[in-house]
Amino acid sequence: MLSRSRRSVLAAASALATATLIQAGLPARPAMAAPHGLNRLREGVAAMPELSFTNAEGRPHTLADFAGRGLVINLWATWCPPCVAEMPALDRLAATLERENIQVLPLSSDRGGREVVQAFYDRTRLQSLRIWLDPRGAAARALGARGLPTTVIVDRAGQERARLEGDAAWDAPEFVAAIRRLVGRSATEAPTRGA
Template identity: 35%
Template sequence: MNSNKTTIAALLALLVVAGIYWFMGGQGKVKMAPVAEEKLSMAAYIKQPQPKDLAPFAMVDASGAPKDISALKGKVTLLNLWATWCAPCRKEMPELAKLQKEMGGPDFQVVELSEDLKGYQASADFLKQVGADNLTLYADQKATALDAVKAPGLPVTLLLNREGQEVGRLLGPAPWASDEAKAIIKAAIDVH
């Protein structure tokens, strides 16, 4: 009797699979409507009520020299934590490069902190490939910065004041070259 139940169950399963295959047009896949391109937004930007000191973390520059967060003092800095394997990170990279080109100077800079375990050179090669090699690059070879800034994932971008304190953050990709983003940055620059 158990043998008959097993045979019947197997035949029913086969019929269900055949029905699904037929329903999908014999193609083996469902055709879906195209998904609209996700628009980048500044809606997730969080302004800190008071500037916050960052927990220490280590990073290295192009020569492999160790740096710490004091390297980010002196200018208002947009610090972007990213990795080459992170699709949303890659999506916002042209925005960051454009922002640096338009606003970078004595008062402001965009700094890329790569969380990529492939190391500094792989990240530098990627920035060059996408035309974002105008950005200052550091590498977090021990992948400790993400934990230090208490971010759940990549990308995360911190807006730092001249003292290297966090004044705002945004988790996820954003339109950093937009007028809205520039207004946020200009307000940070104008605070002396």
């Protein structure tokens, strides 16, 4: 059995190797074996702070613009190897959940703004994620994030329901099921029989 520090070193080396492959334009490794990270998902209900960020065009947005939607808010940056490692899984998650009124909001803290993030999206062939910018890290501070990546699950009523620090296999079936459960049903979804 590997010691905790040795496992940490191996995980960091794996993330760095993945980041190098992605930045070179090579295909990313498949999503990490489930339930990678699921045991680190801390559940609990908390009020959300006011968050402000911009879209790719520089227009300001707040969480009020997403009222009634489930949200997966991911705080990340292109210079962060674990962030880079999980972006393909977040892209697949966004594609999976888009018809369920659940939106993935990857808030980039890159100071280079849209150009840096767009170049990264193009290199890594991300297709479902939109560009959202928080170059001063205001959202991370407001959420009390201790580092990147940090992901916060927000239910349709606007409450934080869970948080995970570090990268994860977001498109793994266990994560998708947990997100659906945590954000709750939308008003347009009919309850299933027996629910």
